[in-house]
Amino acid sequence: VKKFLNDPDDIVDEMLDGAVRAHGAYLEPVPGTRRAFMAREAPREGKVGLVVGGGSGHEPCFLGYVGPGMADAVAVGNVFSSPPPDPIARAAQAVSGGEGVLFIYGNYAGDTMNFEMAAELVQANGIPVRTVVTTDDIASSRAEDRDGRRGVAGNVLIFKAAGAACDKGWSLDACERAARKANLQTYTMGVALEPCSMPQTRRYNFSIGPQDMEVGVGIHGEPGVAREPMQSADAVVDMVMNRIFTEMPSQSGDRVAVLVNSFGSTPLMELYVLYRRVEQRLKTKGLTVAARWVGHYCTSLDMVGASISVMHLDDELAELLAHPCDTPFFRVGK
Amino acid sequence: VKKFLNDPDDIVDEMLDGAVRAHGAYLEPVPGTRRAFMAREAPREGKVGLVVGGGSGHEPCFLGYVGPGMADAVAVGNVFSSPPPDPIARAAQAVSGGEGVLFIYGNYAGDTMNFEMAAELVQANGIPVRTVVTTDDIASSRAEDRDGRRGVAGNVLIFKAAGAACDKGWSLDACERAARKANLQTYTMGVALEPCSMPQTRRYNFSIGPQDMEVGVGIHGEPGVAREPMQSADAVVDMVMNRIFTEMPSQSGDRVAVLVNSFGSTPLMELYVLYRRVEQRLKTKGLTVAARWVGHYCTSLDMVGASISVMHLDDELAELLAHPCDTPFFRVGK
Amino acid sequence: MQSFSNSASGAIVLSMADRIVENRAYLSEIDGKIGDGDHGVNMAKGFGMAADRLKDGNAGLGEAMNTLGDVLMSEIGGSMGPLYGMMFTEFSEVIEGKEQIDPATFSAMLHKGLAGIQEVGSAKVGDKTLLDTFVPALEAFDAATADGKSFGEALDAFSAAAEKGRDSTVDMVAKIGRASRLGERSRGVLDAGATSCAIILTTLAEGAKERLAEPA
Amino acid sequence: MQSFSNSASGAIVLSMADRIVENRAYLSEIDGKIGDGDHGVNMAKGFGMAADRLKDGNAGLGEAMNTLGDVLMSEIGGSMGPLYGMMFTEFSEVIEGKEQIDPATFSAMLHKGLAGIQEVGSAKVGDKTLLDTFVPALEAFDAATADGKSFGEALDAFSAAAEKGRDSTVDMVAKIGRASRLGERSRGVLDAGATSCAIILTTLAEGAKERLAEPA
């Protein structure tokens, strides 16, 4: 698999160098580390600081969501690997505005260990830290084991809601509560048509047959929960939406936000075809799409595939999603 | 090649249906056709209307650039095929604000024929039309044959500049002049690592050897002007930038705008690696990057590859690029 | 001199559509080598739509060509919409109102179609386009009739020249259109438009030949 | 009872790094089957960086393990940074200050390391993780010494159990970490962490064995 690469061992550093040059209007390095970046406006006195992060390879996640109204800082790991505690802790310290810091990251063994260690370091310095671990991937385990599920593209909507809560000056308690609710009310499922290839190996991790797709994939190029014969776009959406409807306790008249996300190599053209059917299915259920995003939001390197996320809105979440924000890859309002 | 598809013959209609649902806040169908869309704010009395368009398969080009400060309407063709005259003409009529209409599209036989016919229809109704055909692809023919070159990703920067001129209420003459200058001062070159596959055939048009790349490719999945052995990211950027520097009569202290664009399947991670080197090379020349965009802006279905566009700015172009605009995939300022 | 009936020949356009639709994948494959791979898909879409509109009706050749020209021009876009759209519209204008089509009418139709194509595009013979099929075919037809050949023989010459013209594009370097950006790399493959044009013209000739009759 | 010198054994960590770097592609390949394919790359990065820092110095084993633990913990992230970082940090704490490492110290080191790993993660034997290598190896070592086996024999038992433990993961269904989401589909392949852990432990045992000597 061919890629635009120099020394593969430098990929993350070079990417970050390029990203900071490209998005310098939004973010700057956190002092003392090359693996954390903070919003130019952070810290803001009296505001809870929002720190997100995870491995790289998911661009524009997580770096692209730093800016007013969304994340205050991001810690970036190697490809598909959580950042170590140090950049996370430095990021938290850098964006603390006196009201504590909220960590949000996906539910993976590595992220949990590193963010927990970082939280201890930060709390030892007298800064209160709360953590919300995202678990929106409904394919990744049974509903009774919600806490064991992965955090995937729904992350972006959860960051948005939490970022708005922080931006409104809510207390650490209130911000944590809002983020936790946003997570619990977000349902994602992904389908891959082809696997991804890591920059260092430039080979596919595994292969999917020419007539097959992987259902219930995460955002790290791993196989999904099942391999199934390839189906039409509408049939794929129906399968995902049926699954989401089983999990989401909605009523006609309720509002939702939708994210149709490319894993990297699925083009916008196909995402629109998927979105069309998603909206049809939601409308048939009497649900209103109050906000929607279609594009490359949380990728898995060059994986071919897409995920659909639905956030079930109440008044509070609707208001949080509509709150203005301005980051390199996510903007709302003026 | 697997894709999220229903009946491949419906791909463009289904995509447009999804896109209009997704971006309904920005655009709506032009009455009387399913293949043209106009900004919700258009027409604006006393403002030149900007109509852009071309084949589909380049998403978010062209549809994603409709909105205040950029295009007033877009006409959309089949995959890699210019729209016919009718939707173009209807779009122009719908967004005419009494000051005439400016057409901007890439220099291809099909687009030229269809847009020219549309211009005749529109002018027959008493609406003055001016046309600027983009020719930013420096690989596509010799410098003496600038008019014979293709219009590629630089389109986006040219639309931006022209959209700003229209938004400022400039005359049709002035808007045309600004667009023409923007085109002449924009230099693009693309490199493909893998070809694209059409939705209807789901096969690659041609193949690029495992150790090779195609240099000087356009945005329609055609082979480039030369096949060369694969090189490092920095070497690829150097090759492109050297070629741009030969064409662009710049001096130390000059300002440029940069667009690093994915052809579809090249992820943001790699684009940042490319951008890093682009900026290094520009800085070494004493050039200042006044504005930059890195991402999926003008794609070629699922092609693996990227293009680099540099617009050489004078005060006027710098001001036009900095002018606010708000479209689904391009926003500036507040 | 032989001729064929306009009103009884609308089905020739349906045959053309069949042949184009059959060759959809092939035409796109050729276009993909040095172009953008859409030729077969777009042609099949346009000809298929026209055939759908004509299927249940009872259109003559002129009317059917007019419908086809309209559909191509208004629905297809790309290069082929205007070029073939104009060609068929011009064809239909010449034969409209004529009940019988004789060699002179046939030739006039071809000339008017060529003028239409050249008005929209501006290619010349040798540029590696559909003109490299069309122009030699037209010239062969005129030469045959000037030589006193029958309408049927002239149609055979027409078809043979179209196919030869199509094949001549293999060795050409494209001078216009998308493939022209490839320079020398465009040599060695058929031109997609020249290939579809040969399909159109030979189907037209075949249909005409089958319907030839001495004037009553 | 035999023992080996702490101060003269820093190079064992360099050997570990060599073995991990050699197996970079292999470890990533295994991880790619049911995980995310980064294991070899990250391990090689961490062990390679530690080796660079140690190369020209003259660190003993305790010091070298401390450096390795620090590098893993502060630079690597992922699951391995904290887990192996903690393991080596705990190893080094036990042997630091001890000039000779005898079987009792070696065993104490392993137990402290295990406690560290389990403090950070919360896996158990049978979850298809590196613990399925580590725990049987530790148990085999303790059993051998309890049986009155020599240090060298106990190290052999330790290595053999590590490899057997590693292989035992093939038939397991993952209960923790990334692969656990695959359920039954995670059966049939080696666990990546169990594989790297076997490399680390057998290299440690080999290095220790080479340096064994009767007390002077």
Ligand SMILES: Nc1ncnc2c1ncn2[C@@H]1O[C@H](COP(=O)(O)OP(=O)(O)O)[C@@H](O)[C@H]1O
């Ligand atoms: N100006 C022209 N005159 C005649 N034929 C042309 C001209 N430009 C292009 N062509 C023909 O169009 C064909 C390509 O058609 P098609 O693939 O449908 O359109 P596009 O090039 O817009 O994708 C070429 O093979 C060539 O024969």
Ligand SMILES: Nc1ncnc2c1ncn2[C@@H]1O[C@H](COP(=O)(O)OP(=O)(O)O)[C@@H](O)[C@H]1O
């Ligand atoms: N809680 C845990 N305790 C022990 N080992 C674990 C635990 N979680 C994961 N592992 C080990 O980590 C290995 C994966 O490491 P690596 O691929 O580097 O990290 P990641 O899973 O974050 O990508 C697994 O093969 C498993 O052996």
Ligand SMILES: [Mg+2]
């Ligand atoms: Mg990982």
Ligand SMILES: [Mg+2]
């Ligand atoms: Mg085309």
Ligand SMILES: [Mg+2]
């Ligand atoms: Mg074509």
Ligand SMILES: [Mg+2]
């Ligand atoms: Mg891994």
